[in-house]
Amino acid sequence: MTRMNQWRRLAAALADPHRAETWARALLGQEQPDDKRTRKALDELAAAGLVDADGRATDAxxxxxxxxxxxxxxxxxxxxxxxxxxxxxxxxxxxxELLRWVAARLPERELTEAEVGEHLSLVTGDVATLRRYLVDAGLLHRAADGSGYRRA
Structure with a gap:
């Protein structure tokens, strides 16, 4: 059984208020009512691994x-x-640290703004912010005429 299925099984067993109350009593070591509804709840909790055959809470x-x-x-x-x-x-x-990781993935050649955007879009949905952070950190240099970018 997968991890997610195990969690779902436990959650499903506790989704019913009466089973949750029955399990809480088991956790606290309290005596359970001797009725059909509680016995059924204990059986369902045992099937989920939340109580043992004697109705004691487990470490599930x-x-x-x-x-x-x-x-x-x-x-x-x-x-x-x-x-x-x-x-x-x-x-x-x-x-x-994150910006250096990004910069290390950029080619070591002159890039157009579109090419920089293409590369950055592989790691973020906010290309403009990431490009600005890289320039501000000195990891990406913008040509004076704005024609391209180069990794520092």
Missing amino acids: FARLLAENPAVTREGVDRWLRDGRIDSFPARPKDRL
Whole structure:
């Protein structure tokens, strides 16, 4: 079962208010009412892995989290989603790190504004802002006559 399906199974089991209440009582170690509705809820919670056969709460969430730890992104990946810039860092040091990553992907030849835009569009939806950031950081030089750009 995929990670997402495991989470969905747990969420679906708790979507019903009576099952959620029954699970909460199990978590707190409280005695459950002895009625047909509660027995059915316990069976459904057990099928989802939230309680054991005796109606005691399991560590289903902790186990699922341990099996699928959160991915910690580092470096420029902190600002990328699917290889594209998701956001620009606020801290100047971090922004410069991201801009250097972008600049390293530009060809080392004179580029027209359209060519710069074409290259930058591969990593952002906001080409004008990224181009301005690169120029301001001194990583991309604009020709005095505005005819082209060159990587610093």
